[in-house]
Amino acid sequence: MLERFNKAVLSVDNVIFGFDEGDLKILLIKRGEEPYSDLWALPGHYVHGDEDLDTAARRVLLELTGLENVFLEQVKAFGKVGRHPFGRVVTIAYFSLIKIKDYKIQASSMARVAEWHAVDSLDNLAFDHNDILGACFQQLKLSVKTRPIGFELLPPKFTLTELQYLYESILRVKLDKRNFRKKILSMNVLIDLNEIQDGVAHRPARLYQFDQEKYNKFREEGYVFEVKEGKRLSV
Amino acid sequence: MLERFNKAVLSVDNVIFGFDEGDLKILLIKRGEEPYSDLWALPGHYVHGDEDLDTAARRVLLELTGLENVFLEQVKAFGKVGRHPFGRVVTIAYFSLIKIKDYKIQASSMARVAEWHAVDSLDNLAFDHNDILGACFQQLKLSVKTRPIGFELLPPKFTLTELQYLYESILRVKLDKRNFRKKILSMNVLIDLNEIQDGVAHRPARLYQFDQEKYNKFREEGYVFEVKEGKRLSV
DNA sequence: TCAAAAGTGTTCTTATTACACCCATGG
DNA sequence: CCATGGGTGTAATAAGAACACTTTTGA
Numbered sequence: 001m002l003e004r005f006n007k008a009v010l011s012v013d014n015v016i017f018g019f020d021e022g023d024l025k026i027l028l029i030k031r032g033e034e035p036y037s038d039l040w041a042l043p044g045h046y047v048h049g050d051e052d053l054d055t056a057a058r059r060v061l062l063e064l065t066g067l068e069n070v071f072l073e074q075v076k077a078f079g080k081v082g083r084h085p086f087g088r089v090v091t092i093a094y095f096s097l098i099k100i101k102d103y104k105i106q107a108s109s110m111a112r113v114a115e116w117h118a119v120d121s122l123d124n125l126a127f128d129h130n131d132i133l134g135a136c137f138q139q140l141k142l143s144v145k146t147r148p149i150g151f152e153l154l155p156p157k158f159t160l161t162e163l164q165y166l167y168e169s170i171l172r173v174k175l176d177k178r179n180f181r182k183k184i185l186s187m188n189v190l191i192d193l194n195e196i197q198d199g200v201a202h203r204p205a206r207l208y209q210f211d212q213e214k215y216n217k218f219r220e221e222g223y224v225f226e227v228k229e230g231k232r233l234s235v
Numbered sequence: 236m237l238e239r240f241n242k243a244v245l246s247v248d249n250v251i252f253g254f255d256e257g258d259l260k261i262l263l264i265k266r267g268e269e270p271y272s273d274l275w276a277l278p279g280h281y282v283h284g285d286e287d288l289d290t291a292a293r294r295v296l297l298e299l300t301g302l303e304n305v306f307l308e309q310v311k312a313f314g315k316v317g318r319h320p321f322g323r324v325v326t327i328a329y330f331s332l333i334k335i336k337d338y339k340i341q342a343s344s345m346a347r348v349a350e351w352h353a354v355d356s357l358d359n360l361a362f363d364h365n366d367i368l369g370a371c372f373q374q375l376k377l378s379v380k381t382r383p384i385g386f387e388l389l390p391p392k393f394t395l396t397e398l399q400y401l402y403e404s405i406l407r408v409k410l411d412k413r414n415f416r417k418k419i420l421s422m423n424v425l426i427d428l429n430e431i432q433d434g435v436a437h438r439p440a441r442l443y444q445f446d447q448e449k450y451n452k453f454r455e456e457g458y459v460f461e462v463k464e465g466k467r468l469s470v
Numbered sequence: 471t472c473a474a475a476a477g478t479g480t481t482c483t484t485a486t487t488a489c490a491c492c493c494a495t496g497g
Numbered sequence: 498c499c500a501t502g503g504g505t506g507t508a509a510t511a512a513g514a515a516c517a518c519t520t521t522t523g524a
Contacts (some may be wrong), residue, residue, distance in 0.1 A: 001322075001323045002244050002321050002322045002324065004461050005244045005281045006244070006245070006281070006282070006283060006284035007242035007243060007245075008242060008243060008245050008282075009240045009241070009242055010241070010242075010243050010314070032287060032364050037294065039504085041401050046240045046241070047241065047243075047314075049241035049323065050316055051316065051317050052314065052316055053312060053314040053315075053325070057473040076309050076310070076312070077288060077309065077311070077312040077327045079245070079282075079287065079288040079327065080288075081287055083285065084237075086236045086237050087236075087237045088284065088381055090236065090245060090288070091327070092312045092314065101483090138498085140278075142377075142381075146377075158475085160476090160477090161475075161476075162497095164488090176514075176515075177477085177478095178479080178515095178516085179478085179513075179514070180476070180478090181477080181478085182478095183424050183512095183513090187366055195490085197522095199473080199522095199523080200474090200522070200523080201473080201474065201475090201479080201522070201523045201524065202473075202475040202476070202521075202522055202523075203474080203475060203476045203520060203521035203522050204476080204521075204522065205475080205476055206473095206476085219354060228513090232256070278474065286501085300484075330520095394503085395503090395504090396502075396503075411488075411489085412503090412505095413488095413489085413504085413505070413506080414486075414488085414507085416488070416504080417505095417506090418485095418486090431494095432495095432503095433500085434495095434496080435495070435496080435502080436495065436496045436500075436501060436502085437494075437495055437496075437500080437501040437502040437503070438494035438495055438496065438501080438502065438503045438504075438505055438523090439492055439502095439503080440493070440502080440504085441503085463486095
């Protein structure tokens with residue numbers, strides 16, 4: 001019954017965010033074939049006929065990084081008629097958040113060359129991947145303000161300074177150290193592990209862990225996680 | 236070069252929001268053919284081979300409502316393998332905001348039966364349209380909190396009470412009249428038209444207009460439009 | 471002993487909340 | 498003259514912003 005309709009090839013593209021040394025980064029692959037050979041591109045793949053979109057995105061992530069059970073969320077579809085030079089290909093964009101230390105480059109056809117790149121300093125990606133990256137980064141910004149997903153980018157044990165740098169690099173604002181600590185601690189969603197850093201050439205910082213259970217309880221009670229930035233016209 | 240890949244039929248589905256008599260509504264059509272004949276469904280259509288996704292969504296909107304230059308935004312793609320009983324159809328969901336008074340039902344194949352329905356009280360839509368509606372409504376909630384798009388649902392001249400009811404019905408909270416007025420007026424994005432309602436059986440309300448230019452200026456200066464709801468865990 | 475980052479409180483200002491009565495109109 | 502929704506202010510509380518010095522460690 002559907003034969004009479006136009007069809008399109010489907011793909012998924014994944015903006016994989018990682019956080020390392022105070023910088024927000026994304027994982028790119030260097031294309032080995034036409035079109036756009038030798039340009040950097042978002043990791044992606046065609047969607048199989050019997051495969052859900054989310055499944056395809058997870059497959060790409062697994063093949064490239066070896067990681068499962070990772071934060072992954074669809075952003076939107078990109079489907080301009082001319083976006084792929086070889087024909088109609090609609091791509092569904094995803095973003096995912098991984099703990100960069102867990103990432104081991106995988107031996108896979110896709111990962112001929114895979115590299116972390118700082119999010120700024122990127123232009124001239126293949127296809128419309130600059131647009132896709134822009135949309136995904138914006139969605140990350142928005143999400144990180146209203147949901148405690150930033151922790152997905154940090155190791156299980158982290159310091160308050162790392163957490164602050166994370167927010168600063170995603171929101172691209174400078175936050176006040178004392179105010180930040182006061183507030184994040186007063187939210188009561190961090191567990192103080194009573195451990196400290198080891199082997200750093202300065203006073204070692206306390207280590208914390210995100211308390212998912214406590215957060216779930218707060219959310220049930222109607223509390224909203226919120227990190228702010230900017231001046232407000234508010235109601 | 237793309238022949239070897241699986242292909243899917245593409246469609247767009249559009250959650251068209253309107254606001255009338257203090258209620259948020261969406262426009263649904265009654266299906267006249269299989270599958271899901273006689274069930275209510277979101278208005279949508281297949282995407283042509285030479286047509287951008289956004290263009291297809293605007294085409295649907297125009298055919299059904301006769302309206303152009305309307306707020307329209309993509310939400311996300313829905314592409315579960317079994318979502319269409321006849322084969323692989325991936326649909327791109329959009330939501331749009333129209334001034335319900337502008338809507339005149341169009342003579343079109345699509346609009347055999349088109350009706351406004353309150354957003355709650357909906358279940359048992361065709362396909363996965365309940366899911367799509369849920370995602371679009373959530374996106375509307377989110378958008379309305381951070382961008383002054385609620386005005387798209389109101390007539391060009393509106394009262395503060397109408398505006399308040401609009402926010403209440405989208406966010407599903409009760410707002411305090413005095414506080415709401417104080418705040419929205421202090422944002423300085425409303426023009427007091429120095430006109431009043433006519434023919435109402437009570438003290439007539441002042442009419443206001445949204446000041447898009449002033450808002451654009453504020454935004455350039457880094458101000459953020461924000462309507463709040465709920466208790467906050469905030470940083 | 472130096473360099474580097476961790477950690478800590480107070481004050482001032484701004485935003486949020488809660489709350490009740492009189493006003494203008496049409497019927 | 499009644500019913501209906503319009504319009505208004507203040508005080509108490511909570512949240513946000515600004516700001517500088519001491520501590521702990523490794524090299």
